[in-house]
Amino acid sequence: METPLITSVQNPRVKQVVLLQQKSSERRKQGLFVVEGARELSHCLSHGYEADSLFVCDELLPSSSSLQEVLPSLEPSRVFHVSLKVYAKMAYRESTEGVLALLKSRVQSLERLELGPNPLIVVLESVEKPGNLGAILRSADASGADAVVVCDPLTDLYNPNLIRSSIGALFTVPCVACSSEDCIHFLKERGIQILTAQLQDSELYYDTPMTGPTAIVMGTESTGLTPQWRDAADRHIRIPMLGSLDSLNVSVSTAILLYEAVRQRRR
Numbered sequence: 184m185e186t187p188l189i190t191s192v193q194n195p196r197v198k199q200v201v202l203l204q205q206k207s208s209e210r211r212k213q214g215l216f217v218v219e220g221a222r223e224l225s226h227c228l229s230h231g232y233e234a235d236s237l238f239v240c241d242e243l244l245p246s247s248s249s250l251q252e253v254l255p256s257l258e259p260s261r262v263f264h265v266s267l268k269v270y271a272k273m274a275y276r277e278s279t280e281g282v283l284a285l286l287k288s289r290v291q292s293l294e295r296l297e298l299g300p301n302p303l304i305v306v307l308e309s310v311e312k313p314g315n316l317g318a319i320l321r322s323a324d325a326s327g328a329d330a331v332v333v334c335d336p337l338t339d340l341y342n343p344n345l346i347r348s349s350i351g352a353l354f355t356v357p358c359v360a361c362s363s364e365d366c367i368h369f370l371k372e373r374g375i376q377i378l379t380a381q382l383q384d385s386e387l388y389y390d391t392p393m394t395g396p397t398a399i400v401m402g403t404e405s406t407g408l409t410p411q412w413r414d415a416a417d418r419h420i421r422i423p424m425l426g427s428l429d430s431l432n433v434s435v436s437t438a439i440l441l442y443e444a445v446r447q448r449r450r
Contacts, residue, residue, distance in 0.1 A: 189238075189265045192272045196263060200238065200273040200285065207339035214288045216341035221280045226351030235285040236261040240270035243281025275343040288341060291359045293332070293369045302329040302375060303393075303444050305437060306366060306400040308408055309335045317348025318434035319401075324352040326441040331356055332398075334363040367415045370398050376417045379408055380436060382429065385419035393444040404433050 189197065202209045203217050210216050215235055218224050228234065241264060265273070273283055298304075305323050310316045310333055323331050338345065340360055346353055361369075370377055375396040380388075393399075400416070402408035413419070422431065422439055431439075 189263055189269050192269055197269055197273055204275050204343055210341050215285045216288055218286055219274055219276050219283045221282050223351040224284055227286055227354045230354045233287045235287055238263050238265050238283045240265050240267055240281035242267050276347055293359055293361055296330050296357055298329050302396050304329055304398040305331045306398050307333050308402050309337050311337050311403055313338045313342040313345035314348045315434045317345045319437045320349040320352035320356055322438040322441055323356045326445050331358045332366050333360045334366050336360045363411055377415055378418050378420050379412050379416040381408055381419050382421055385421040388420040388422055388440055388443055391418055391420045393447050399440045401433050401437050
């Protein structure tokens with residue numbers, strides 16, 4: 184039987200969604216996170232995430248579309264229809280097709296990563312901005328990278344800004360959070376070369392072989408990589424800077440290096 188329309192922003196379920204949108208501590212405590220938009224939710228479901236509940240604003244669904252047409256693979260345990268006012272209260276974004284869901288979190292670990300015989304991995308040390316991580320995940324997906332590893336993270340992997348900026352790539356690319364020490368041990372143990380992007384004591388990225396198992400390691404824009412990663416590296420690489428500035432946005436730099444690996448591997 185279809186549930187009644189939720190019209191009050193004081194409804195406990197509405198309050199739960201708002202809390203999960205705002206607080207990473209609640210996302211960890213409840214083991215839930217919020218996904219908005221049909222495209223993002225479809226990516227999430229098709230990669231094995233389990234829906235806890237779904238909230239639908241029928242007024243915002245694409246014209247002449249049913250919910251089953253928008254999300255054919257969705258079989259949530261609970262579906263709630265909400266008013267436009269309630270949806271606006273819950274949604275972090277505008278224009279998300281009137282579809283918002285609570286999903287059950289999954290904890291990915293290094294040991295459970297399924298890598299191919301010649302892996303390409305992105306490693307990010309202490310990433311600061313969810314938008315940058317989301318953009319990097321999009322590049323990782325587009326370039327066919329095997330995984331993104333976030334070391335000593337400063338942002339929650341289920342942050343709404345990250346999910347939004349990744350447009351679903353958070354769910355299509357395996358993403359692991361761990362310590363730098365554990366990641367270095369993991370890479371060394373598997374014979375994956377470590378390339379650190381840095382200005383000091385480095386060679387041009389296009390002169391560096393990336394055809395074998397490779398991890399491209401990126402630091403923060405403000406301070407770069409810590410000595411721990413620089414010391415662990417097999418090679419140090421840099422992107423030439425021909426203007427007045429000495430660095431690019433970290434997501435742009437990562438995309439350049441990933442596609443150099445793609446270029447070399449397709450020759």
